[in-house]
Amino acid sequence: MGVLDGKVVLVTGGAGGIGKACALIAAQAGAKVVVNDLGGSVAGGDVGDAGPAEATAQEIRAAGGEAVSNSDSVSSMDGVKRMVEQAMDTYGSLNAVVNPAGILRDKMFHKMDDSDWDAVIEVHLRGAYNVTRATIEHFRNQEDGAYVHFTSTSGLIGNIGQANYAAAKLGVMGLSRIVAMEGASKNVRSNIIAPFAWTRMIATIPVKDEASAQRVDRMKNFMRADQVAQLAVALAAAKDVSGQIFAARGNEIVLFNQPRPVRSVTKVEGWSPEAILEQAMPSMKAAFTDLGPSATVFPYDPI
Template structure:
């Protein structure tokens, strides 16, 4: 018995990295899997290749599971609709979407061009919208469905050179939250995971100094895609029916629950504020509660567990 017995799961980005590990594990846990992957490069922008998604599907079938492949782009609503129809036509339905598909176009913001911004937003944020919008009515009508979207500490905390990626990933956070709120009465759940794992996408991040080289080495050694897949598959299944609207991270063998934006301090002035009184009183009083500009390495400075 597996946690996904009898369920049909769509996994995007399923040809490699976290997506592939999610697809393989979902199948081992009893799911029938639609393995989607455009088969393109990490930076996107190429025509793609149907072979990588089919290779994962073949691996699942060789192990005794059930899987089909799909090479449409999550950035295309028509393509996503074909994924949903393929799941229904092949396996009779759809119960969960695991959506780690993504690209990177890293560049300092003052050097970023429109194409780099648009490409990342299209795949990550528009892609998350597409796979959710194309399946949400099915999930609501059958009163069962789970979304496992992927965010990033680049958005939750920050990382230099990834303004496009951070903006998209925080957008995914907002989308997941509202889908969870609106879906609660219909047993439609949505959660997000910020993964720490060595994948070909992470391998594109430039190593510019000894500190970043050591960080990359730690990621390669102790933070693997298969560890992230464990939580993604758990959240996709009915055993997590009480879990929705949450933000998790997986870092090696550690699962982290993130807080969500809430007020931390408030000051009132009965006669109202002026720019000068704000500068003299309000902002200095709030300064001890400001969030610093440190990147995720400062929030997670310890070795992976």
């Protein structure tokens, strides 16, 4: 028996990379899968193609599983509602949403176009809102449901050239946290994963120096999409895990802390700007978080 026997799971971005691995492993775990993928490019904005999602669904069926495909966009609420209707019409239920669908439009912030900002926010943050809002009442009514959203160390820690992506992914963190808090009494869970894996999205990251070349090489050779998908499927099945932030990096699973106070200073008579600069900031400086990118937090080879 698999951990998702009898469950129906919607997987977005299911035609390739992490999404495809999530769809395949969910099916292997016993789930009936709605495989969604717009079929566009990494940058988004394309017309889309139903073929890639259907290819994943066919692969699941060929292995003895149950799956249907969908080529709507997560950035469209009407499209997401069609995904949910398809799950209900085909399988009569929906128990979990795994949402790795995404695009990248990397650019230094001072050179970023409005369209690059808007497109990434629409897919990642609006998309996370859409798939959650379209299903939350169903999950609450049946008193069971799980969301597995995807964040990124670009948002949790930071990476140069990804302000749009980082902003969207931190927004997903906030969304997941509140959904978990509000859903606790109704057995609705929500968790997020910061994935490390070689995918076509990662392949678009510019390699400008030896350090970035080494980082990309580590991801290409030692961090696979299926390793991330194992965690995603486990979280879709977990009954007592919610509101958490994980990373999957090779065979290592990381639990992230969440923002909490690290130090405070008090001045009974009140602060002036001068006193803050002369006293408060110097006393807290040792506890400041540095400006290093995610590679400085994970400098070691994946396991």
